[in-house]
Amino acid sequence: MARLTEHGLRRSVGVPGLFATAYGNVGSSIYYALGLVAGYALGLTPVVFMFAGGLFVLTAKTYAEGAAMFPEAGGSSSFARHAFNDVVSFFAGWALSLDYIITIAISAFFVPHYLGAFFPALTHNPGDVIGGLVTIVLLAALNIRGLGESAKLNLFLAVADLCTQILLVGVGIALVLNPSLLVNQVHLGTVPSWHNLVFALSVAMVAYTGIETVSNMAEEAKDPGHDVPKSVNLVLFAVLGVYAGISVVALSALPVVHHGVGFNAALGSTFSHPGYATALGTTYENDPVLGIISRLGLHGALLSAARDYVGVLAATILFIATNAGLIGISRLSWSLAEHRQLPSLFSRLHVRYRTPWFTIVFFSILAALLIIPGETTLLGNLYSFGAMLSFTTAHVAVVALRFKQPDRERPYRMPWNVNIRGRPIPLTAVLGGVGTFVAWCAVVALHDEARTIGIPWIVLGMLGYLYYRRRQGLNPFSTYRIPRAERPPDFQALGYRTALVPIFGADVSAAALASAAKLVGEDGVLYAMFVLPVPSQLSLESGLEDEEAQGRSVLESARIQAHRANIKIHCGLIRTRNPGAALVEEAKRVKCDVIYWSTLHAPSGEQEIGPTAIYLLSKRPCRVIIETERRRSGAPLAVSAA
DSSP states (O other): OOOBOOOOBOOOBOHHHHHHHHHHHHGGGHHHHHHHHHHHHGGGHHHHHHHHHHHHHHHHHHHHHHHHHSOSTTTHHHHHHHHSOHHHHHHHHHHHHHHHHHHHHHHHHHHHHHHTTTOGGGGSTTHHHHHHHHHHHHHHHHHHTTOOOOHHHHHHHHHHHHHHHHHHHHHHHHHTOOHHHHHHTOBTBBBTBHHHHHHHHHHHGGGGTTTHHHHHHGGGBSSHHHHHHHHHHHHHHHHHHHHHHHHHHHHHHSOOEEEESSEETTTTEEOSBTEEEOGGGTTTTTOHHHHHHHTSSOOHHHHHHHHHHHHHHHHHHHHHHHHHHHHHHHHHHHHHHHTTSSOGGGGOOOTTTOSOHHHHHHHHHHHHHHHTTOOHHHHHHHHHHHHHHHHHHHHHHHHHHHHHOTTSOOSSOOSSEEEETTEEEEHHHHHHHHHHHHHHHHHHHHOHHIIIIIHHHHHHHHHHHHHHHHHTTOOTTSOOOOOOOOOOOOOOOOSSOEEEEEEOTTOOOHHHHHHHHHHHOTTOEEEEEEEEEOOTTSOTTSSOHHHHHHHHHHHHHHHHHHHHTTOOEEEEEEEESOHHHHHHHHHHHTTOSEEEEEGGGOOTTOTTTOHHHHHHHHHOSSEEEEEOGGGGTSOOEEEOOO
16 A cells, blocks of 8 residues: 655755845845935945945855754744744744834835836825835735735846846946045034934944845745855845945945035935035935936937836835735744644735635735835834844844754854854854844834834733733743654655656546556556645645645545555645646656646646646656546547657
């Protein structure tokens, strides 16, 4: 009798996919962070970005080690759960949820500002607020229906964005770079003042939104121990280089100028530094990259084409960053709900679309509420508050794990280690933790929003968590997980002639199993694989319990039918975002001679030759036979590998 076997998540994302996703989130920040920081840092804007970049480097190294150890959704919340307890884990996760809300809000708010290259009404209130709200509503609706992320589109846009930013730096250096001007516009202690310099430093971390993406994507990496650190290093190199180059060019094109005290119509707002300002932080605060394009000395059709191109590219990337924020908060809330740190309502799926509709609606509403005031500084300050808490927790957790779990496999270890009590302690994490905590203290001390919104957010979240755990009769410090059926150990690939039979939906065709068995002969073996597509909003390892139970039932039915027909069979269940890629990988793993798929019971969209069939035919790791409705009146469609 065959053994029922289940295979877990499919790791199908390599370094290019991880880099594209991370850079798409982090790199998109240049389109709003430049204006937020320049308004306070003035001529020291490049230095402020590099200092914040140093904290980003240290934090990224911490996330690389943590994500390689625990390739699962949750980021700092996951690290804290393993290092400490569920109270600390929820604290980090709740702070992180604020980051995701801000990412959604700030990315959506700046989409209309760059579309203002075509529709000027979108560059100011109420057009920008309405445009941001429409962006959130549209993406929330699409995500409820199951909109995901396209790895190929993300990679294309990330490369296009990086190339555009490099080109902008190159053109700017050739046309406007003035080293003496960069030096002469800085009068440390006065322009900028010490107070505003510290204020700018506390805001600058908004430039590096998205580092948590690396951790969330780690569960899908082919080789987390290798791919995650490598992609992190590539993102660091690209982002730091871009910020250094663009900020230097920006202050050459839009230098700090003296315009008297108070309001100046040419600059468009009241100065943070009386008498001094750069148009980056005033006139072009909400679309700084378009401001740079406007001051490069381009004219006529060339200027118009450059503005249109940057406007479309920036709006598109910010739109995708907003979508990534929605997906990120969905995965985080799933992780928290799965560990019974949030009510089960946050893991409730839409009856039809099987997506976490409540989570999407709940956090979209919160993001929309933050957009309504139309204050970009409010969004930037709140992001820094949540990010510094989350980053500090991540640093402390990874250091603590060096003591608590010294023997755990660490595919990647941070550099600069010193021995303390016989344990190698990474100075990168220690320095990063101190730096991010000091930055958090500065945010709380200097930003009213942090005290009036950020602190109440944390306090209410913690009180809600303790109340929820008490109502559930659970210890707030203990770790729990929604019980799921145990997975038997993976079977070993056998040396028989083999056929892979994909199964979708609630039924299985006995005829397909019998037909596939005839192809492999008496000594062959079948692999019946139930394919469970997982929406991108959910973690690959979480949720869809009902669908998974149904899949096991279908596999058991297949096993019984095969046993009756004297067919040798192994059964498995694949959770995947890309059914075609997962089946190709499985066929290669077990060295199948043929993939035999009957689409008679396939889901809607996979009847006849659907997306999965097209993928199988394009990659075809072996002979592919697809049985469609034509079978009823003729032979099935068969395609052989080259």
